[in-house]
Amino acid sequence: MTLQRTLQRRQLVLGGLGAAALATATGRAFAADYPERPITFICPWPAGGTADRSMRAICQIAARELGQPIALENRAGASGMIGTKALASARPDGYTIGQIPISVTRFAQIGTVQIDPLKDLSYLARTSGQTFGIAVPASSPFKSLRDMVAQAKAKPGTISYAHAGVGGATHVGMEQFAQAAGVKFNAIAYKGGSAALQDVLGEQVDMLADSSSWAPHVESGKLRLLATWGEARTPRFKDTPTLKELGYDVVVEAPNGIGAPRGLPPAVEKKLRDAFRVAVASEEFKKVADSIDAPVMYQDGPDYRKYVEAVYRQETELIRKLNLKELMEKG
Missing domain, CATH: 3.40.190.150 (Bordetella uptake gene, domain 1)
Structure with a gap:
């Protein structure tokens, strides 16, 4: 390699290192000023x-x-x-x-x-x-999750539940529970939890599977909470058991x-x-x-x-x- 080519190569290497150093310095300066706007x-x-x-x-x-x-x-x-x-x-x-x-x-x-x-x-x-849970209208014959599961086993596919969309947490959680319990439900999909809640309150659907949209209605007595889906009971509804403690290895948070x-x-x-x-x-x-x-x-x-x-x-x-x-x- 000639002396001229050696010098040219060194200049390229040094130039590349200089560009990298400049980019690093620019990045640090950007981070130091961040955020400059909403x-x-x-x-x-x-x-x-x-x-x-x-x-x-x-x-x-x-x-x-x-x-x-x-x-x-x-x-x-x-x-x-x-x-x-x-x-x-x-x-x-x-x-x-x-x-x-x-x-x-x-x-x-x-x-x-x-x-x-x-x-x-x-x-x-x-x-x-x-906090996800399963809630039923106050007039429902299901006083406990055990009551509901017994009915679902006796008449597969006849108990309906409302959820907020196919593939979402409320739908998937209920299907996991159904498999664990050995039952089959009639799943009814809605475009959101609010619409699902309204139809359960109107007693057009047997059960609601949702995150805590049911909470104020449980407290007012319009709905009954059968189970929650967390690792532990929720403090606000400490008398309601989890699916896990009822024997179903399902946790959805x-x-x-x-x-x-x-x-x-x-x-x-x-x-x-x-x-x-x-x-x-x-x-x-x-x-x-x-x-x-x-x-x-x-x-x-x-x-x-x-x-x-x-x-x-x-x-x-x-x-x-x-x-x-x-x-x-x-x-």
Whole structure:
């Protein structure tokens, strides 16, 4: 190699190192200034629901930590997948973040949303779970879950339940329970929990499977709560047993999480993780979570990602076991 070629090669190497150093320095400067403007938060559910209330509360607290407003934008539809797809498609600069429904691990594998939750999203924090349960009208002959299961075994497919959409947590949770109990229900899908609740209150459907939309109606005596689906009893309804303690190995909590598009600059990711860590730990958020029966289930970003990966593997087997692809095709 000639002396001239050697010098040219050294210049190229040094130039490349200089460009890399410049990019690193630029990234650090960007992170140091971040955030310089308001942040958009995509909530994939309608305004006014429990997820919306939870996310609004946590964003207000995180905004104070970051020194910039966080504007919540509702992009509801397709069981939360419209907003999740929009989040995954956004620019990964830290100015678009949002809620990630854990059901994305199921819908991605079924094919109803064209994203890979293991590759297309950054995970910032797992925040809180939900309290799911089975409720019946006060006039129902079912005084307990045991009564209902006995009837379902005697007359398969005659007991109906309302849920918020095929493939969602309420539908899948009830079908898991049905398999564990050895019974078959008549599942009736609605476009949301509110419509399902109204038909159960109107006694057009035998049972409601939903997160805590039933709570005020149970307290007022219009509905009777037969069981909840968490790992432990919910403090607000401490006299109601869980499916697990009744002998059915079914736990559904569907925790909410916060994320961003993949490719988030590491320093920006850290700022967001730190802000939401403070927000979840605050008494202000805990009060809101308690009011909507949402147990705090915090995990920092790396642990949250591991949780999502584990759920993804579990969903692969669940989809096969419940024939969810076929059920989705039938609607």
